[in-house]
Amino acid sequence: xxxxxxxxxxxxxxxxxxxxxxxxxxxxxxxxxxxxxxxxxxxxxxxxxxxxxxxxxxxxxxxxxxxxxxxxxxxxxxxxxxxxx
Numbered sequence: 001x002x003x004x005x006x007x008x009x010x011x012x013x014x015x016x017x018x019x020x021x022x023x024x025x026x027x028x029x030x031x032x033x034x035x036x037x038x039x040x041x042x043x044x045x046x047x048x049x050x051x052x053x054x055x056x057x058x059x060x061x062x063x064x065x066x067x068x069x070x071x072x073x074x075x076x077x078x079x080x081x082x083x084x085x
Contacts, residue, residue: 001015001018001023001024001025001026002026002027002028002033003015003025003026003027003028004027004028004029005027005028005029005034005035008027015037016037019037019038019039020039022039024036024038025037
């Protein structure tokens, strides 16, 4: 579908809907094609994101080490009376 730029001003919403539906919309100026309105394709799908998350989760499963507890993590900063060293 070819539409002049001046006509497109009045029907932009309709032209965007048509482009989203897959119709090729070309804006023309003085009879020459200058712009094509096309839908933006999503970079990833929900299924692809879930697949990546599952891969990351399986890659790190079991790699966490218990380490020291947070309750005692700053004991080295204080003496036996609870005062800063």
